[in-house]
Amino acid sequence: MTRLRIALGLLLVLSTAGCGFHLRNALELPTDLGPVEVSAQDRYSPLASSLARALERAGAVPAAAGDQATKLEVLSEKWADIPIAVDTLGRAQEYSLRYAVVFRLSRADGSVIVPQQAVELSRDYIAPPSDSVGSGSERELLVGEMRREMSASILRRIDAALRGTRS
Numbered sequence: 656m657t658r659l660r661i662a663l664g665l666l667l668v669l670s671t672a673g674c675g676f677h678l679r680n681a682l683e684l685p686t687d688l689g690p691v692e693v694s695a696q697d698r699y700s701p702l703a704s705s706l707a708r709a710l711e712r713a714g715a716v717p718a719a720a721g722d723q724a725t726k727l728e729v730l731s732e733k734w735a736d737i738p739i740a741v742d743t744l745g746r747a748q749e750y751s752l753r754y755a756v757v758f759r760l761s762r763a764d765g766s767v768i769v770p771q772q773a774v775e776l777s778r779d780y781i782a783p784p785s786d787s788v789g790s791g792s793e794r795e796l797l798v799g800e801m802r803r804e805m806s807a808s809i810l811r812r813i814d815a816a817l818r819g820t821r822s
Contacts, residue, residue, distance in 0.1 A: 683713060691716065692718035692724040692726050696730070701802055725762050728761075748783060748784070749780070750779065751777050752777065752801070754801045755776075757772070774809060780797055
């Protein structure tokens with residue numbers, strides 16, 4: 656029985672390798688990018704903080720005050736709760752939480768690396784009117800998850816643009 660499990664495990668690993676599957680490489684910034692500054696309209700934006708930390712992990716040097724720096728600008732962040740289902744009394748039961756961000760990345764000299772673009776995410780959640788405490792916490796969990804996903808999505812777009820310029 657043990658040999659069968661080992662053989663099945665080995666077969667699974669080999670079939671995964673044979674299909675072309677591979678893990679995504681981490682974001683690696685080119686050395687000529689220089690210091691990077693992340694800015695947002697809300698100076699305390701959790702998304703901007705998350706992006707700045709992720710860029711530092713990728714090798715970016717944070718910009719000092721007054722430095723000429725590559726700029727990642729979060730131009731807007733919008734949240735919306737849209738009711739998508741109601742009960743027999745007309746009260747909202749289910750919502751669609753939407754998160755839209757517009758950003759751009761440009762070099763210190765003003766040349767555009769990633770042109771202005773929007774990324775939108777949405778998640779549906781149930782919020783029965785009788786459970787006001789639980790629905791708030793579910794929404795807050797979704798907000799945190801969507802911020803992490805948004806940060807990853809923006810970084811993937813930056814990575815794709817930088818890989819295109821290196822080719």
